[in-house]
């Protein structure tokens with residue numbers, strides 16, 4: 506275990522693990538009216554809200570002065586029409602906070618049997634996530650369920666938490682309840698936690714904390730290189746990826762997967778490149794969708810930049826600013842993907858008559 510951010514790592518892993526237990530059990534019980542459509546038309550479920558309540562409650566007890574940039578807020582739960590949803594979230598969050606996980610974590614990260622939180626306390630915990638972010642200071646960023654669409658399909662999703670200090674991601678923890686422990690055994694055991702501490706490497710554990718494996722992105726030959734990309738065509742351009750793959754002479758089909766499980770898969774070599782190019786103008790990528798994944802890639806020996814080769818800037822607030830897309834890959838692969846991306850962008854601009 507690293508000496509840097511040791512307490513933060515323990516608390517973050519405990520919080521993510523409790524949230525993963527919760528989301529796995531919610532999936533099996535989810536009923537139709539337990540999903541809302543947000544203002545930006547994206548879905549949010551009782552799982553997203555209650556996972557944010559659980560993680561923020563645990564962070565709030567351990568580090569009461571740390572602000573949190575979380576994806577969700579409780580506004581829709583504070584109005585009359587949100588009462589049924591709110592009651593369900595309170596029930597689920599308290600169950601997750603007070604249950605005995607029996608997997609070796611220190612009891613104090615959860616709550617004692619009689620210490621259930623009131624509805625107001627849990628809504629306030631969700632709203633601890635409304636911090637605006639910024640260039641200086643210490644803050645957490647949380648995506649309680651990343652890949653909500655994958656979660657609803659019973660496919661990949663991730664509980665993602667990162668600690669950012671002065672705009673640098675120092676710690677990233679990603680829980681992937683549905684990810685096979687070994688990609689070569691897709692029908693084998695599932696559920697992994699990925700942890701990275703800046704300057705101290707990256708590792709994978711099973712969901713119960715067993716079997717730690719250090720992560721290092723392997724090198725790829727041109728024959729076995731492949732892309733990791735979103736399932737959702739609205740989130741990143743599949744056609745652009747196809748063109749880049751063509752330029753690079755990649756023969757293997759892309760692996761489509763929801764959530765930051767893509768960063769995890771890249772970190773352990775299940776895929777060679779994660780390319781995420783915007784599908785249009787206007788959408789700004791969010792820090793919680795990339796902070797934990799970015800430190801994981803860097804600590805596994807890889808590089809992550811935008812499509813101009815610039816580093817991601819986590820100091821701009823809740824978003825990453827103008828969206829130039831992202832390229833994450835091992836050190837040897839990144840440079841040639843960046844060159845191919847630049848070529849594909851020039852072709853695109855020419856075909857639109859912009860050059």
Ligand SMILES: Nc1ncnc2c1ncn2[C@@H]1O[C@H](COP(=O)(O)O)[C@@H](OP(=O)(O)O)[C@H]1O
Nearest residue numbers: 650651652653654735737739740763764788794
């Ligand atoms: N138009 C868009 N472009 C890029 N990302 C988008 C997007 N609309 C939503 N997203 C983000 O894409 C994330 C999922 O990424 P992926 O496609 O890699 O699974 C979503 O996270 P949530 O599921 O947490 O809302 C959401 O933040």
Ligand SMILES: [Mg+2]
Nearest residue numbers: 547548576653
């Ligand atoms: Mg969302």
Ligand SMILES: [Mg+2]
Nearest residue numbers: 648651652794
């Ligand atoms: Mg997300």
Ligand SMILES: [Mg+2]
Nearest residue numbers: 576648650651
């Ligand atoms: Mg989310």
